[in-house]
Every structure is written in C-alpha cells, then in structure tokens.
Amino acid sequence: MSEQGSARKSTLSRRDFLRLLAVGGVAMAFAPLIPFGNYMPNPKNDNLGREKVILPDGTHANLNSYPVNHAEVLTFPRTGDAALDAEAFRKWQLIRLPAELGGEANSVSAFRVFSNICVHLWCLWEYKTITPERPQNQGECPCHGSTYDPLTGKSTKGPASTQAAPSNVLPKLDLEADADGFLYIIPPTWGVNANGIVGYGRFL
Numbered sequence: 001m002s003e004q005g006s007a008r009k010s011t012l013s014r015r016d017f018l019r020l021l022a023v024g025g026v027a028m029a030f031a032p033l034i035p036f037g038n039y040m041p042n043p044k045n046d047n048l049g050r051e052k053v054i055l056p057d058g059t060h061a062n063l064n065s066y067p068v069n070h071a072e073v074l075t076f077p078r079t080g081d082a083a084l085d086a087e088a089f090r091k092w093q094l095i096r097l098p099a100e101l102g103g104e105a106n107s108v109s110a111f112r113v114f115s116n117i118c119v120h121l122w123c124l125w126e127y128k129t130i131t132p133e134r135p136q137n138q139g140e141c142p143c144h145g146s147t148y149d150p151l152t153g154k155s156t157k158g159p160a161s162t163q164a165a166p167s168n169v170l171p172k173l174d175l176e177a178d179a180d181g182f183l184y185i186i187p188p189t190w191g192v193n194a195n196g197i198v199g200y201g202r203f204l
Contacts, residue, residue: 051077053094053113053175053183061094063106064181069098069137071127073116076173076185089198091116092173093127098137101151108183113173114139114153119201120146120160139170154204166203171196 053061055072074092075085095112097103103110118125123143130137139148146158153170155161160168172195174186188195196202
C-alpha cells in the first residue's frame with residue numbers, strides 16, 4: 001500500500017473515532033433526561049393490597065419478636081408461583097434498625113424495607129452488622145462495594161453513591177402493624193417521588 005493510501009486510511013480511522021466520540025458525548029448529555037425507570041421490570045400495582053410480611057421460614061413477622069439490628073429477605077409481591085417469586089426484582093430486605101437508630105421502638109418506626117437490588121448494577125446487597133473491621137451497620141453490595149444507610153436507604157460509599165438522584169437511594173416499602181404486632185405491607189406507589197422504582201431508585 002502506498003504512503004498516500006496509508007495516510008488516507010489513518011485519517012478515515014481518526015475521523016470515525018472522533019465521530020463516535022461526538023455521538024457518545026451527545027448520548028451521555030441526554031441520558032439523565034431519559035426516564036429509564038419507566039422501562040424497569042417493576043411489580044405492577046394491579047390488584048396489590050395490604051399484604052402480610054412473610055419471613056423466609058413461612059411465619060408472619062411480628063414486631064414483638066423480630067430481633068433488633070437484624071434483617072431478613074422478603075418476597076413482594078408474592079404470586080404463589082415459585083419461579084416468579086424467585087425473581088430478584090421481588091426481593092426486599094426487612095431490617096429492624098439497631099438500637100441507636102430506634103430499633104427498640106415497639107412500632108413500625110423501628111423497621112425499614114428496602115429493595116434488595118443495588119441501584120448501581122443490580123447485584124443483591126446484604127445487611128451487615130458492626131464488627132471490628134466494620135465500624136457501622138450498613139447494607140453492602142458484594143459486587144462493587146456500594147454501601148447503604150439502613151435508616152434512609154441512601155448510598156453512602158461506592159459507585160451507587162456517586163450516581164445522581166434518584167439513582168442513589170433504594171426504593172422502599174411502608175409497613176403497618178395490627179394490635180397484636182403482626183406486620184403488613186401497605187400497597188406501594190411505584191414512582192421516584194413515592195416508594196421508588198426497583199433498580200432505579202427514589203428521591204429522598
């Protein structure tokens with residue numbers, strides 16, 4: 001190949017690269033304006049009613065017996081179909097807060113229910129309690145190190161914490177308790193200004 005042909009090929013490659021950079025830049029500029037949450041596989045509000053908080057062992061959660069500073073994984077909404085109920089987007093962490101955050105209160109204020117899906121890249125995070133190596137109780141994502149405040153669901157460290165609102169706060173469910181202390185999930189409103197959008201987040 002002649003030097004002129006080689007130079008032309010190199011020029012075309014640089015031009016294509018610059019064009020690709022320009023298209024990518026435009027896409028990044030408009031990305032925050034696209035309502036990605038509308039396309040997430042969220043549970044539907046259709047026929048969702050007040051639902052019992054059922055623990056993994058099949059028992060109905062009760063605020064009189066659920067341990068302080070403890071978490072269990074819930075399925076919501078439950079369908080009765082094992083395959084559907086195993087979907088990650090139906091998994092939630094039921095947390096009874098540590099004592100210093102109000103976990104000893106004999107009311108639903110002692111509890112939080114956050115989506116189990118990390119708002120960074122959709123891994124499943126876990127609730128971790130204080131150890132000599134861990135100075136605070138927090139949610140921790142094993143994939144990329146994002147952490148979450150158990151009181152608010154807001155990311156405190158890692159890539160999820162650097163994301164713009166609402167994609168730095170976990171979606172939540174609201175609870176109520178009957179006279180005997182049994183816990184129920186109040187029908188949620190899926191939206192960033194309400195309970196949030198699973199996999200996307202909510203405004204705090």
